[in-house]
Amino acid sequence: MRPLTVLPRHTNAMRLKAYDAAGTLLAEDTYYSVGGGFVLAESSAEEAAVAHQTPEVPHPFASPEELMAHVRATGMPMSEIMLANESALRSEKDVREGILQIWTVMEECRNSALTRSGPLPGGLKVRRRAPDWHARLSAEDPTRSYAYWQEWVNLTALAVNEENASGGRVVTAPTNGAAGIIPAVGVYATHYGAGSSFARTEDRERIVTTYLLTAAAVGVLYKEQASISGAEVGCQGEVGSASSMAAAGLCEVFGGTPAQVENAAEIAMEHSLGLTCDPVGGLVQVPCIERNAIAVSKAVNAARMALMGDGEHRVSLSEVIATMRETGKDMSDKYKETALGGLAVSVVEC
Ligand code: SF4
Structure with missing residues (x-):
């Protein structure tokens, strides 16, 4: 072949x-x-x-309409709908422990990246930024003040993606190329929730559980209705989906209503539509690593914008997911992980 x-x-x-x-x-x-x-x-x-x-679960859903119908019928937020479904497959205790374990692995992959040195493997000679940034930020902002939130979440996104580029262990969320977004927005949720820094342990567990369950519920929608594969629909399916998932999770953690959570997910994807997949040298490094950090800001902003509204919005999550799918179908194969278009051909490889 x-x-x-x-x-x-x-x-x-x-x-x-x-x-x-x-x-x-x-x-x-x-x-x-x-x-x-x-x-x-x-x-x-x-x-x-x-x-x-779909296995036997109490609230089966494959579309935003079905998910929101369960939310309305039960009065439960998306995270609880997802928890109930997951708990039909294994005990709730196991689900909760598993979620915290996933979060631990996300933190470990960031921490592992901070111990590495030298350029990223693969031949592009891409310089690692996370270790230096961490040293500088630790000196400039030892108390993790809110003024530096952007730098800290950027650092997490870069670190996780540098770890992925180094062949280290990451959590596929929803893909490895987009693996930095959910951990980085999770840092925002756990460290800067309600304007405070460093949530207490019990708060952190509640925040992480709510955040990841809601993000997962939105991830199901992309998997069922469109695609999370850059090779199928371009980067909108990877980084766009991750940003949308993270926005929804953050919005619920910050007390958003289900309508606001749906709005947050929609905003993050609406402004990721058309995002192509054009990795230089076919390596998940440029533009992927920085792109994760940019998508983190988009997720945080989407959640904040949704929280400023009342949940009413012109474009539904269902419509934007369908648009992403159709845009992906129309996208030239040059922009679907083939490294035949975009930055992949504009940037001279070393
Ligand atoms: S550009 Fe392609 S390889 Fe890089 S993160 Fe996006 S979808 Fe993944």
Whole structure:
């Protein structure tokens, strides 16, 4: 298969064949990387489709309309709808512990990045920024004052994405390329919630749980209604979805009503529409690392804008997700992780 052959089922595909020593074909299959760490094999696609059917949960949803209908019917916020669904699959205690474990891994991957040195691997010689920024910020702002919130969340986004670029462990949220956004907005939620710095442990657990559950509920909508794969819909599906998820989570943490939370998710995606995937050298470094930090600001701003309103808004989350999907369909393959367009061809590689 030529490297640039695009298969009709999904743009991110790999066909593998196994031969014995005599050259006889023993097995072959085609694998599709559909985003978020999910890989489907052609031979088991039907099986996977069955496995993907919604399990028995109290509040099944695949669209914003269905999610909001559950919210209205139960009076529960999105995070509790998601918690109830997850708790149908495992105990609530396990769900809560698992969420905190995910948050711990997010913090660990940021901390790991701060201990690394030298350029990022891969040949572009991209300079790491997180370790130096951390040293400077720690000296300039030892008490984590609100005046420096932007610098601290930027640092987290850069660190997590530098860790991803270094082959370290990150939480796929919803993809590795966009893995810095949810941890960075989570830092804002836990450190600067209600104008205070450093939430107490019990507050932090509540904030993290609410934040990640709401973000996950919105992530489900993108996965079900559009795509979270840069190879399928461009970066709007990766960084855009992550920004939208984070905006929703932050809005709920800050006391937003479900309508405001839906509005926050919508705003963050509305202003990510058309975002192309054009990684220089095919590496998830430029523009990806900085792009995560920019998307963090967008998420925080989207949540703040939604909180200033009453939840009423012209464009619905459902409409913006559908627009993202259609925009992705219309987008040239040059801008879908192929490194054949945009910055990937404008920037001279070292
Ligand atoms: S530009 Fe492409 S590879 Fe980079 S974060 Fe966006 S979708 Fe991922």
